[in-house]
Amino acid sequence: MVRDFSLFTSPGMGPTPDGDPHAAVACAHDAPSIFYSPNNTRDGRGTWVITRAKDQRRVLHDTATFSSHRSIFASALGENWPMIPLELDPPAHGIFRSLLNPLLSPKRVMVLEPAIRERAIVLIDGISAASTSCDVMTDFAFPFAVNIFLRFLGLPDERLDTFVGWGKDLLHGEGVKRTAAARTIVAFIDDLAAVRRKEPTDDFMTFIVEAKVDGRSLTDEEVRGIGVLVFVAGLDTVATAIGFDLAYLARNPKDQQLLRREPDRIGLAAEELLRAYSTVQMIRVAKKDIDFEGAPIRKGDYISCATMIANRDPAEFENPNTIDLAREDNRHTAFAYGPHRCLGSHLARREIVIGLEEWLSRIPDFRIKEDTAPITYGGHVFGIENLILDWS
Numbered sequence: 001m002v003r004d005f006s007l008f009t010s011p012g013m014g015p016t017p018d019g020d021p022h023a024a025v026a027c028a029h030d031a032p033s034i035f036y037s038p039n040n041t042r043d044g045r046g047t048w049v050i051t052r053a054k055d056q057r058r059v060l061h062d063t064a065t066f067s068s069h070r071s072i073f074a075s076a077l078g079e080n081w082p083m084i085p086l087e088l089d090p091p092a093h094g095i096f097r098s099l100l101n102p103l104l105s106p107k108r109v110m111v112l113e114p115a116i117r118e119r120a121i122v123l124i125d126g127i128s129a130a131s132t133s134c135d136v137m138t139d140f141a142f143p144f145a146v147n148i149f150l151r152f153l154g155l156p157d158e159r160l161d162t163f164v165g166w167g168k169d170l171l172h173g174e175g176v177k178r179t180a181a182a183r184t185i186v187a188f189i190d191d192l193a194a195v196r197r198k199e200p201t202d203d204f205m206t207f208i209v210e211a212k213v214d215g216r217s218l219t220d221e222e223v224r225g226i227g228v229l230v231f232v233a234g235l236d237t238v239a240t241a242i243g244f245d246l247a248y249l250a251r252n253p254k255d256q257q258l259l260r261r262e263p264d265r266i267g268l269a270a271e272e273l274l275r276a277y278s279t280v281q282m283i284r285v286a287k288k289d290i291d292f293e294g295a296p297i298r299k300g301d302y303i304s305c306a307t308m309i310a311n312r313d314p315a316e317f318e319n320p321n322t323i324d325l326a327r328e329d330n331r332h333t334a335f336a337y338g339p340h341r342c343l344g345s346h347l348a349r350r351e352i353v354i355g356l357e358e359w360l361s362r363i364p365d366f367r368i369k370e371d372t373a374p375i376t377y378g379g380h381v382f383g384i385e386n387l388i389l390d391w392s
């Protein structure tokens, strides 16, 4: 049951010019529905890999057998506190999830919409006034998504580049760089919590330090666990999604034309692009020995539910490797399933759709600039490093 397959080390998973890491991992469907990968985490641990969407749903719902408590962030520092709510299992998970749910509800996101659109317009108009080419990642996707996110958190915009740098080192850096980034982020969140305790304002961190669960205030470790998770979860996920979407449209002029002509299709198209270019590998830990689809999973084993694999499952999606912007009934897992489904999905969806709407309505026909190649990479969170578009 052991396969030479890894989201970290298989061909196409390192920084790859003109790479297609999603197509590269879709080959997992040629393997059995579950197999063992000896090196499938950043720190080189083995995981079981669940390839079928239906089996991943089973794992993600069965929190009694498959735990998400594994302190992935804290362990980089030799510590073991959980990121909250992600690394808590029910019932503790539900208590914190109920606390945070209203902050990112569809209603709250609707209130943010005018600011999201305005931010997109200002950035894109600035780009098109200055040039007929840009690096979408540094000039649009990151400044757009991270600015909105920082506003939500109540953090200063002038430190945007610093925050993005920390996120990149954490998610894609190696060894010392990664540990240093983790330490910096924790210190930053701890300081911010201390400041907001003394000087409350109307922002996310103030809400957290003043919140009560079960009639008590949150401990310092809980405040840190929430702050770090939300900081890390929102930092590059949306920017990356926009990057993969615009790279696809640059390479597929017919689909680009279709969305220009019929912008009402952008919402549905964004769902298909989320499916085909999913970015997150979820990991669970077995709480007990279990025979799963013939695999002898042992207590403590890691189980990978990679969204980029489930979303290319031929048993779930017709022609999964064909991108059909009109695909309906698209039950993709880009934002996970079960109790841990993404808390920020409403915000993320609106940012992606608004970003694409404004880009397509303001920038004429674009393509990837000649003699340049977007660099992509695999890992726990897939990424795209640069995307130089040209509309001269």
Ligand code: HEM
Pocket: 068, 084, 085, 086, 087, 097, 104, 229, 230, 233, 234, 237, 238, 241, 279, 280, 281, 282, 283, 307, 333, 334, 335, 336, 339, 340, 341, 342, 343, 344, 345, 347, 348
């Ligand atoms: C395209 C963008 C995004 C994608 C693809 C994405 C994907 C995911 C996935 C797959 C999970 C489940 C992880 C697991 O179970 O191991 C998750 C959880 C989570 N996401 Fe996102 N996310 C995105 C954007 C955001 C944003 C913008 C925020 C915050 C503003 C956010 C906050 C969270 C939180 C707090 C959780 C944990 C939920 C829980 O454990 O109950 N995400 N996300």
